[in-house]
Amino acid sequence: MKIFAVVAQIVAIFFSFILISGSCGKGGGDTPPPPPNPCSGATVAVTATTTSPTTVGGTNGAITASATGGSGFTYTINGGAFQASGSFTGLAAGTYTVIAKNSNGCTGSGSFTVTAAPDPCAGVTINVTAISTNPTTVGGTNGNIIASATGSTGFTFNINGGSFQASGTFNNLAAGAYTVIAKDANGCIGTATFTLVNPNPCAGITINVTGTTTNPSTVGGANGSIVASATGSTGFTFNINGGAFQASGTFNNLAAGVYTVIAKDANGCTGTNAFTLVNPNPCAGVTITINNTATGNIPCEASNGSITASATGGVASYTFSLNGGAFQSSNIFGSLGPGNYTITAKDANGCTGASGSTTISNLPAGPLFSSVRIVLQNNCVGCHNNSQAEGGMNWTVDCNIVTFKDRIQARAVNSNPSVMPPTGALTASDKQKITDWINAGGKFSN
Numbered sequence: 001m002k003i004f005a006v007v008a009q010i011v012a013i014f015f016s017f018i019l020i021s022g023s024c025g026k027g028g029g030d031t032p033p034p035p036p037n038p039c040s041g042a043t044v045a046v047t048a049t050t051t052s053p054t055t056v057g058g059t060n061g062a063i064t065a066s067a068t069g070g071s072g073f074t075y076t077i078n079g080g081a082f083q084a085s086g087s088f089t090g091l092a093a094g095t096y097t098v099i100a101k102n103s104n105g106c107t108g109s110g111s112f113t114v115t116a117a118p119d120p121c122a123g124v125t126i127n128v129t130a131i132s133t134n135p136t137t138v139g140g141t142n143g144n145i146i147a148s149a150t151g152s153t154g155f156t157f158n159i160n161g162g163s164f165q166a167s168g169t170f171n172n173l174a175a176g177a178y179t180v181i182a183k184d185a186n187g188c189i190g191t192a193t194f195t196l197v198n199p200n201p202c203a204g205i206t207i208n209v210t211g212t213t214t215n216p217s218t219v220g221g222a223n224g225s226i227v228a229s230a231t232g233s234t235g236f237t238f239n240i241n242g243g244a245f246q247a248s249g250t251f252n253n254l255a256a257g258v259y260t261v262i263a264k265d266a267n268g269c270t271g272t273n274a275f276t277l278v279n280p281n282p283c284a285g286v287t288i289t290i291n292n293t294a295t296g297n298i299p300c301e302a303s304n305g306s307i308t309a310s311a312t313g314g315v316a317s318y319t320f321s322l323n324g325g326a327f328q329s330s331n332i333f334g335s336l337g338p339g340n341y342t343i344t345a346k347d348a349n350g351c352t353g354a355s356g357s358t359t360i361s362n363l364p365a366g367p368l369f370s371s372v373r374i375v376l377q378n379n380c381v382g383c384h385n386n387s388q389a390e391g392g393m394n395w396t397v398d399c400n401i402v403t404f405k406d407r408i409q410a411r412a413v414n415s416n417p418s419v420m421p422p423t424g425a426l427t428a429s430d431k432q433k434i435t436d437w438i439n440a441g442g443k444f445s446n
């Protein structure tokens, strides 16, 4: 301090000299020579030793500077106030400029870097593992996590940002995700997250849904019901076909259909069953009676018998089937040959009834045909029979008479192109029988 005071005094004298000489310059008429620069030829050099902070990010680093090139040095760091000592403490890592100034005001500077403390965690990898135990009940808090760490030593542990403790065991935990941090003696950390889950409340629980059903009382009616109940747990609520749950297992006003009932217990465990309601049988007690009217087949032609059916006892309208064939709306089946037929009728509700066997017979030979047949037997078959069929005609076969009636008329009645029999024409009476039969239709049944 004594030296500093002396130096300060010298500096003060020096400046007063400048001021004095300045004032002399102003006062004088001629320009005096400039005073000699006291720093000319003087070089102030600054050297320093640096000390790193003791921790990463710490601020207890230091620079101890000293200078040469004069005496009475004061020092400043990064433009701060000058101080007598070249020692600067409380420094973070970084680069600093130190200026030293000697007693003549001559300065020199140096740039010095305070290096950061080595990171004790560099290259250190801390792995946190744990044995975790889930809560034993839903919502229970008796889960735990027993964490341990590797990769360093002197670990303490915390959970979810709490305070660090020596043990890695954390008890009384509910279901949830937990972050455990392990910190070593140097403050290096490792982190892991562990999740505790509630037990499945439905494990081992089997819920059976049963019920009694009541079908709709009418076809298409909506007065069916299901009364469901459940076993296997408690606190049940019920829903039907995915609707809202309700306390009661009874569901009313149901139409025919398939319904799914779910029973849910207090823990949300469910059981399911499906129930089917059916419409009453619309045909119960319904007897459909069929009356058939058959028209016989006339031989020697394409099948031309028919059956006309009528049904009663069901709900109109009816459709009809012949011998199990397709149902048709018409109640008439034609073009039937001789044989036995069954008609089935189906009403508007699909109820069916079947007729008994209905027979279509060939109609007998009619009286006019029979008369013609006698005429031909008496006058023609001598030349027109099985062994001798003149002109290809055999009149012993009834249907040949029907088929070739026009030729018979031409030859035996009209003698066109010549009379038959060639031995002598028929009597007018016999010819008339042929004419009458043909005029009546010329069928086997006429």
Ligand code: HEC
Pocket: 375, 376, 379, 380, 381, 382, 383, 384, 390, 391, 392, 393, 404, 407, 408, 411, 412, 416, 417, 418, 420, 421, 422, 423, 426
């Ligand atoms: C004595 C023998 C004889 C008698 C009986 C006879 N026919 Fe014929 N009929 C013939 C001969 C032969 C032919 C072939 C030559 C001809 O067509 O004139 C013939 C051919 C026919 C033909 C076929 C030719 C045509 O024009 O289609 C018819 C039909 C026929 N007779 C009808 C009759 C009838 C009907 C009778 C009785 C009413 C009859 N015939 C009695 C001998 C006879």
